[in-house]
Amino acid sequence: MFNRLGPWVGSDFVIDPVDMPFALHLRPDPAAPVLRAVSRRALPEHVAYVAGRFLDLLELIDADRDGDALFFSRELEISGNTEAVVSLRNALDDIDGSIAERVAVMHGPPGRAALKVLRHMAKKRRAGKQ
Structure with a gap:
């Protein structure tokens, strides 16, 4: 995954789930990875910002x-260095399996249950749009 990031390894990204009370600070760095919740009022310096x-x-x-469909439908906002965002997306695409599933498993049965509920909500919402 880190090879696909090229010059953006160790760069800071902000991922902003706009309907949540926080943003996420992501630094894909094999030596010291960072994924933490941050206040929108105190975002860290970053090369790119992704919101949705x-x-x-x-x-x-x-x-x-x-991601392209979300971007062109204006459901996803990207600012900053778009090359960095494309590199991050390509790196995520290279990962076998689901990142969300891996995180959920790290949190045991409550994590898996929460992911199941979230996936169900997403599927239900998508079905309502059609």
Whole structure:
């Protein structure tokens, strides 16, 4: 994954689930990875900013939604260095399986249950749009 990031390894990204009370600071660095919740009033310096609804972002990292489609439908906002965002997306695409599933498993049965509920909510919302 880190090889696909090229010059953006160790760069700071802000991922903003706009319907949640926080943003996420992501630094994909193999030596010292960072993923933490941060206040929108005190965002860290970053090379790129990606914002969208939480369920859309979840489906995006789960490879259930197309990032280009979300961007062109204006459901996903990107600012800063777009090359960095494309590199991050390509790196995420290289990961076998679901990142969301891996995080959920790290939190045991409550994590898996929460992910199941979130996926159900996303599926239900998507069905309502059609």
